[in-house]
Amino acid sequence: TQAHVEAVAAARPLNAYLVETPDQALAMAEASDARIAKGEGGPLEGIPLGIKDLFCTEGVRTTAGSKILGDFKPTYESTVTANLWRDGAVMLGKLNMDEFAMGSSNETSAFGPVTNPWRSGASNKPLTPGGSSGGSAAAVAADLCLGATATDTGGSIRQPAAFTGTVGIKPTYGRCSRWGVVAFASSLDQAGPIAKTVEDAAMLLTSMSGHDPKDSTSLNVDVPDFASFVGKPVKGLRIGVPREYRVDNMPAEIDALWQKGVEWLKEAGCEIVDVSLPHTKYALPAYYIVAPAEASSNLARYDGMRYGLRADAKSLTDVYEETRAQGFGTEVKRRILIGTYVLSHGYYDAYYLKAQKVRRRIADDFDRAWETCDALLTPTAPSAAFGLGENSADPVAMYLNDIFTVTVNLAGLPGISVPAGLDANGLPLGLQLIGRPLDEGTLFSLAGAVE
Numbered sequence: 001t002q003a004h005v006e007a008v009a010a011a012r013p014l015n016a017y018l019v020e021t022p023d024q025a026l027a028m029a030e031a032s033d034a035r036i037a038k039g040e041g042g043p044l045e046g047i048p049l050g051i052k053d054l055f056c057t058e059g060v061r062t063t064a065g066s067k068i069l070g071d072f073k074p075t076y077e078s079t080v081t082a083n084l085w086r087d088g089a090v091m092l093g094k095l096n097m098d099e100f101a102m103g104s105s106n107e108t109s110a111f112g113p114v115t116n117p118w119r120s121g122a123s124n125k126p127l128t129p130g131g132s133s134g135g136s137a138a139a140v141a142a143d144l145c146l147g148a149t150a151t152d153t154g155g156s157i158r159q160p161a162a163f164t165g166t167v168g169i170k171p172t173y174g175r176c177s178r179w180g181v182v183a184f185a186s187s188l189d190q191a192g193p194i195a196k197t198v199e200d201a202a203m204l205l206t207s208m209s210g211h212d213p214k215d216s217t218s219l220n221v222d223v224p225d226f227a228s229f230v231g232k233p234v235k236g237l238r239i240g241v242p243r244e245y246r247v248d249n250m251p252a253e254i255d256a257l258w259q260k261g262v263e264w265l266k267e268a269g270c271e272i273v274d275v276s277l278p279h280t281k282y283a284l285p286a287y288y289i290v291a292p293a294e295a296s297s298n299l300a301r302y303d304g305m306r307y308g309l310r311a312d313a314k315s316l317t318d319v320y321e322e323t324r325a326q327g328f329g330t331e332v333k334r335r336i337l338i339g340t341y342v343l344s345h346g347y348y349d350a351y352y353l354k355a356q357k358v359r360r361r362i363a364d365d366f367d368r369a370w371e372t373c374d375a376l377l378t379p380t381a382p383s384a385a386f387g388l389g390e391n392s393a394d395p396v397a398m399y400l401n402d403i404f405t406v407t408v409n410l411a412g413l414p415g416i417s418v419p420a421g422l423d424a425n426g427l428p429l430g431l432q433l434i435g436r437p438l439d440e441g442t443l444f445s446l447a448g449a450v451e
């Protein structure tokens with residue numbers, strides 16, 4: 001913990017941590033030592049972690065990457081972080097992220113972007129670590145923690161993991177409690193870990209998971225020891241390769257990466273099957289209707305009355321308007337506008353209802369796929385990490401980053417990104433494995449075989 005506290009302080013130029021909690025970290029580590037000395041101690045005893053700033057941490061500033069939360073210090077702890085502390089983990093601080101988790105590059109954070117610790121051999125320019133969990137991924141990749149919490153609404157665990165050569169898993173919807181996690185799009189949001197190895201990710205997910213009566217969508221199912229799946233033989237498993245994911249303009253190196261993944265799994269004894277997910281092309285438009293719709297509703301609570309920022313204005317309406325005008329960034333405002341529009345009378349049926357129907361079709365596609373395969377293999381993202389500022393002026397170009405990840409959230413399935421080597425410029429690339437509901441175990445076995 002001491003070494004990590006020092007490394008975090010020395011790496012401030014990366015901007016991965018928004019809040020450092022060195023005193024708390026050292027006190028937690030001492031308590032861990034005492035438990036270990038007594039022969040007690042949990043499965044994560046003394047393991048220093050970074051926490052995405054979307055998780056409420058009791059008494060520790062929680063911003064969700066936004067100015068509107070001001071100096072908000074929650075009076076309660078999120079269930080996921082409480083589970084980690086119960087098992088002995090140590091908190092190093094809170095990690096930077098896109099504002100309210102809306103973004104794919106960490107550039108919508110009100111506190112500035114995070115820099116990817118990886119540099120391209122060709123240009124050496126600063127790159128994005130991906131988003132929205134950019135702080136989590138960068139901190140893990142730069143050895144500023146042993147693992148981190150993250151959240152994934154449309155790819156925010158898996159894409160940053162791919163961009164930083166780390167492992168990230170979004171579990172089945174309902175596996176981890178959302179209680180105390182600042183809400184973006186509640187029917188899509190899931191917590192999960194980003195870690196250095198598949199085994200570390202498995203250990204963290206075991207601790208983070210579990211039924212929570214405080215979240216009505218939390219699943220009341222047993223949590224297996226996920227680490228026991230790592231290293232299990234994968235011989236005989238059927239791996240689907242969805243043909244619709246071979247999108248137009250897919251860079252040759254992403255195609256080659258995918259092919260390499262197929263070869264590795266074949267060598268490990270898997271059977272490769274061709275699969276069709278015919279509604280894939282509607283996933284991105286459906287996601288960018290459902291997610292903003294839910295966000296516009298969830299973010300209505302930031303009214304200048306209940307949290308941090310309150311603008312100085314004459315009337316109640318002016319306080320609302322001014323607070324929201326000053327407190328939210330451009331991307332968040334864009335989502336609120338889109339969401340309010342698609343939910344409004346006269347447009348609801350054409351957009352929101354339609355998107356919900358598409359969502360059903362996408363889930364049905366996966367259900368059909370599970371008749372012939374046990375998991376699916378795809379690239380995690382359509383490119384390696386791109387330069388800071390490269391896509392920030394074009395929201396649609398930014399949204400295209402999520403092309404391989406949003407289907408998983410729309411269908412509530414588990415998906416893992418595992419590092420799969422480097423591109424021609426020496427940048428990490430990730431492969432994604434998608435599993436049946438609650439079958440994270442198989443994903444850990446397969447990811448272990450790819451790793």
Ligand code: GLN
Nearest residue numbers: 101102103153154155156
């Ligand atoms: N990039 C996607 C978005 O901006 C996903 C974000 C996320 O998973 N939190 O909505």
